[in-house]
Amino acid sequence: MASPALEHINFTSSDPYRFARKLCQIFDWKIRWHGLSKNQGTTVHVGTDDLYLAIYTPGGDVTERLDSYSSKGGLNHVGILVDDLDTIEQRVLKAGYETHSHQTYDPGSRFYFHNEDGVEFEVVSYQ
Structure with a gap:
């Protein structure tokens, strides 16, 4: 069995397609998958063949959050x-x-x- 490796990180975005396109331009990545997701939302997987970012938006409004460095689980x-x-x-x-x-x-x-x-x-x- 291979050693465990980080495969992806999932975070919420107000516009996952817009940000995924920018990441493709910056890092020469590709959109690996996109489609419907949890809570009538949308997810875009962007990255390489080996790892990616899962950029999610819920079906409703995206709310603001507190500073991540001072938020539990940020x-x-x-x-x-x-x-x-x-x-x-x-x-x-x-x-x-x-x-x-x-x-x-x-x-x-x-x-x-x-x-x-x-x-x-x-x-x-x-x-």
Whole structure:
């Protein structure tokens, strides 16, 4: 049996198709699946053949939430490993997001951005 591996992360979005398309442009990912989901909602799976993000929206309104870092069970950020940090940052900026918290320390470099719904993404490179 292979070692356990993270396959996907599921989070709620106000517009999963819009965000999935942006992720495809930024990271050269693909939409693996999309369709009806829990509570008359919609889910879009976007990523690679090996792993993906499941971006969900419920059938009704999406409500605001408290800051994830101070909320029990909050999703604090999603880390995405890339080879070329500078190229990906330019794509993130072109997609309309602001980058912040640039850091370099052993073993790599990183920056962060928030999507339209406030989900934070850490983009990291160990190159």
